[in-house]
Amino acid sequence: MSQDDNPGKETHDGPFPWDLGVYDVHCHPTDTMASIAEIPQMKTRTLTVMSTRGEDQDLVFDIATKFPKEEKCKNGGNEGRILPCFGWHPWFSYQILDDSNTPSPSTTETGEDLKKAHYQKVLTPSPKNDDIGNHFIASLPPPKPLSNLITQTRTRLTTHPTALVGEIGLDRAFRLPNPWTTQDLETRDTTVTPGSREGRKLSPHRVHLEHQRVVLRAQLRLAGEMGRAVSVHSVQAHGAVFDAFKELWKGYERRVPSRKERRRRESVAGAHEQSDEEDATRKASNSEEERKPTFPFPPRICMHSYSGPVEAVKQFLHPANPSDVYFSFSNVINFSAPGAQKAIDVVKALPDDRVLVESDLHTAGPVMDGLLEDVVRRVCEIRGWGLEEGVKRLGENWGRFAYG
Incomplete structure (x- = not known):
């Protein structure tokens, strides 16, 4: 069926509207x-x-x-x-x-010692303490x-x-x-x-x-x-x-309203109440914004x-x-x-x-x-x-x- 046979069908192959902002x-x-x-x-x-x-x-x-x-x-x-x-x-x-809970390094530890300990800790499998593992760690930047x-x-x-x-x-x-x-x-x-x-x-x-x-x-x-x-x-x-x-x-x-609250808000009788609630929320929001x-x-x-x-x-x-x-x-x-x-x-x-x-x-x-x-x-x-x-x-x- 051609597009002309179904004029209500949406087409997506027309000119692209870049001017609208992409x-x-x-x-x-x-x-x-x-x-x-x-x-x-x-x-x-x-x-x-x-x-x-x-x-x-x-x-x-x-x-x-x-x-x-x-x-x-x-x-x-x-x-x-x-x-x-x-x-x-x-x-x-x-x-x-991760230095958030790390004690100060020992005065006897070198930068290379710290680097090696770090990478052996955070990598899995941990690089072995052999020529291959040490070469791999040496190739990595100081953390x-x-x-x-x-x-x-x-x-x-x-x-x-x-x-x-x-x-x-x-x-x-x-x-x-x-x-x-x-x-x-x-x-x-x-x-x-x-x-x-x-x-x-x-x-x-x-x-x-x-x-x-x-x-x-x-x-x-x-x-x-x-x-x-x-x-x-x-x-x-x-x-x-x-x-x-x-x-x-x-x-x-965030507080999620119950079904009962949602029904009440949807009712005509609850319209003013919702408006009051929204106004209070806006005021609280503005106040919070001022306090950042x-x-x-x-x-x-x-x-x-x-x-x-x-x-x-x-x-x-x-x-x-x-x-x-x-x-x-x-x-x-x-x-x-x-x-x-x-x-x-x-x-x-x-x-x-x-x-x-x-x-x-x-x-x-x-x-x-x-x-x-x-x-x-x-x-x-x-x-x-x-x-x-x-x-x-x-x-x-x-x-x-x-x-x-």
Whole structure:
């Protein structure tokens, strides 16, 4: 049957409405710094740019300064080209030393002793005390104290008052790359920002999940202190991520009205009472805003390229949760086989106002624009939205997630 045979059917293959504002909620253009020069020509209105490790924190900081918020976008929007995000990815959490409850080092301990003890503690299997294990540890950087990471991130967030916290999270699957070989160095891609795997073979070593949790919790608490949203990575760890949120939410849950209260509010007789309650809530909210309260959890959370089951979504969206949780999707991770159907089911199950889109790409420019257009079209098709309706909804969702 042709489209003309069914005029009521929504089509998603028409001209793409870039002029309405399209927002990438998660990307990594600083992994390929040469591509940054292409950002002014991009059709995407704002790139929410993640940092992940020591090598890219200043790069994200610098491009956010280069493309300030007050700069007009090519397509007429008032938003800045870059919304920076500062955080430490779980892939690199092994480089962080938990000094929260660590006694002062012995005067007889050397820096190499501390480094070795740290990596033998946080990696599994623990590197052996032999030539192979010692060579592996020697190839790793000196660990960075967690307290220093939090202090530096706080400073960056203060300097960029709209910046978010990300990319942070948990990952059960990640394995550290092996040390560089002579052949690796000879074929190394010098256009890529250092610090990632860069084509090296993988070692058997993973980061203990509990150590990842320590680094995650510290950054979630900082986001709560600063009132910033977070972008969360979760691979084979959705339950553990939710448990980390729940631990910080404890004692701050929102009150959920009973069925009886909801029925009363829906009745005509209860309309004035609801209005009075809302007015009191607004006054309390304004008073709290003046006092600038802080909480041990972020106000808004994006589960980036969410790959978990649809059943788990109910936990994240429970009305008692004091953080608003969003879910973002990318074509590369979510809509490629074999996990595409699971992502489709999740997109269908979500409320309209909790869906976001991303490229998750490591290079800026037309390829990033193309990936974002593709995922917007895909999400609109799944949700049954027209393109203009979908682009507007997704833009509004991004604004609420980013700025509240």
